[in-house]
Amino acid sequence: MLSCKQYVARSSDHMDRQLSVRERLQMRHHLLFCPNCRRFIRQMRLMSATLKALPEPLPTNLDATVERMLSEQSRQR
Numbered sequence: 753m754l755s756c757k758q759y760v761a762r763s764s765d766h767m768d769r770q771l772s773v774r775e776r777l778q779m780r781h782h783l784l785f786c787p788n789c790r791r792f793i794r795q796m797r798l799m800s801a802t803l804k805a806l807p808e809p810l811p812t813n814l815d816a817t818v819e820r821m822l823s824e825q826s827r828q829r
């Protein structure tokens with residue numbers, strides 16, 4: 753079994769669909785029982801979706817923009 757730390761380290765690979773089917777199943781199984789990793793990966797996904805949704809060119813007040821987008825998204829949930 754992998755530790756939480758190892759799952760978290762793989763979480764970006766997971767998002768990129770780089771893992772084998774077996775690894776993906778292990779990850780899903782772990783996430784089922786581990787709220788900590790679940791929360792972390794949800795935040796990672798939210799963050800990368802937010803970054804993709806940012807306008808080009810990037811606004812100068814990037815931190816404030818990302819923060820506002822994240823708070824808007826979490827309100828919708």
Ligand SMILES: [Zn+2]
Nearest residue numbers: 756786788789
């Ligand atoms: Zn975990």
